[in-house]
Amino acid sequence: MLKKGLLGQVIQHLCCLPGVGPKTAQRMAFQLLQRNRDNAKALAEILLKALAEIGHCQQCRTLTEQTLCEICADPARELALLCVVESPADVWTVEQATVFKGRYFVLHGHLSPLDGIGPDELGLDALEQILAKGEVKELILATNSTLEGNATAYFIGELAVKHKVQASRLASGVPMGGELEFIDRVTLLHAFKGRRNIE
Amino acid sequence: MLKKGLLGQVIQHLCCLPGVGPKTAQRMAFQLLQRNRDNAKALAEILLKALAEIGHCQQCRTLTEQTLCEICADPARELALLCVVESPADVWTVEQATVFKGRYFVLHGHLSPLDGIGPDELGLDALEQILAKGEVKELILATNSTLEGNATAYFIGELAVKHKVQASRLASGVPMGGELEFIDRVTLLHAFKGRRNIE
Structure with a gap:
């Protein structure tokens, strides 16, 4: 009975966030509506603004509110290196973790014929246009190390061959701090290969 | 650098939610802006609506968008039982866990003279008016079992005595499923007392 009303609706909608169940949503709702009203208002408003204004970068297809994202618009970025990733979140991850100074291309998914996701949905025609310009020297295929990610990388690798661009794939192996005992067989196989x- | 822009602002504001750090906020932001745009819009709109419309129940001071909350407006609820809790979240917790059929009074905090929170801030004058009507026969003091919660319960107990209303406090003891070995000394003391x- 209590779950009705505006409060119940707020809780229900908070439940859609990743990793948030009914109990956490309830705690969030009370915090937003009681202790943290200013921030709650700001959050709702910035979210509406972001939904209205954020679209895809014309060049690399990542999320941005401008025509070109900050990375594509940055003249200091190397044109010769292009890193292909599955999602905008991956762009952030690579940016935070590495010293990669090239540009990105975001697929927004991976090849999945059964779900109707083919080369067109991943924007591979746009990628081919970039490759055809001849500026890119190395295409780094940083799709996920899953069955679908590998298949997608293989497919894009063929495109790179067609345009005479060197393609590379991220190394597979034992993660830093990982113990051999707990590594799965396939990863260990890749690590050996x-x-x-040592120099 | 990437943290600027609308996306960065969304992430920053999501960080204010309880239990949400930068990494989770990032995951939430991408999900809201990419996969779940309809729900994101609904969430932002319902949050703004709730912030504008939800206030305190005139009688029990819990959160509601009406003048009287659903519990106070429900004629089936016993007038003779009044449960005093610290927050609207506690009302929900008691509602979900027990078969309590009385009404509530929400303090929105506990006595804390150092923070300037005295009887007026907790609405104890309104509580006294309710007690003065003579309808309430038992006042259940369900403030938290903390130092401040106990002090607040004690203070309100005095009010109950003044108005000749029976006051009671929730039982302290070993939680269900709890093992003696891991129970703290004070709880065990209360459990013994x-x-x-056994009948």
């Missing part, structure tokens, strides 16, 4: 000489 | 004969 990709072993490097 | 409050032991009950």
Whole structure:
């Protein structure tokens, strides 16, 4: 009975956030409506603004409110390196973790014929246009290391060959801090295959 | 650099939610702006509506968008039982857990003279008016079992005595499923003091 009303609706909609169940949503709702009203208002308003204004970068297809995202608009970024990722979140992850100074191309998914996601949905025609310009020297395929991610990387690798661009794939292996005992067989196989000489 | 822009602002405001750090906020923002835009819009709109319309129940001071909350407006609720809790969240917790059929009074905090929170801030004058009507026969003091919660319960207990209303406090003891080995000393002391004969 109590779940009706505006408060109930707020809780219900908070439940759609990743990792938020009814109990957490309830705690969030009370915090937003009682202790933190100013921030709650700001959050709702900025969310509406973002939904209205944020679209895809014309060049790399990541999320941005401008025509070109900050990375594509940055003249200091190398044109010769292009990193292909599955989602805008991956762009952030790579930016935060590495010293990559090239540009990105966001697929917004991976090849999945059963779901009707083919090359057109991933914007591979736009990617081919970029490759055809001849500025890109290396295409880094940073799709996820899953069955679908690998298949997508393989498919895009063929495009790179067609346009005579060097394609590379992120290394597979034992994660830093990982113990051999707990590594799965396939990862260990890749780690052995990709072993490097100590200099 | 990437943290600027609308997306960065959305993430920053999501961080204010309880239990949400930068990493979770980022995941939430991408989900809201990419996969779940309809719900994101609904969430923002319902939050603004709730902030504008939800106020305090005139009688019990819990959160509601009406003059009287659903519980106070429900004629089936017993007038003789009044449960005093610290927050509207506690009302929900008691409603979900028990078969309590009386009404509530929400303090919105506990006595805390150092923070300038005295009887007036907790609405104890309104509580006294309710007690003075003579309808309430038992006042259940369900403030938290903390130092401040106990002090507040004690203070309100004095009010009850003044108005010749029976006051009671929730039982302290071993939680269901709890093992003696892991119970703190004070709780165990209360559990011993409050032991009950088996019938």
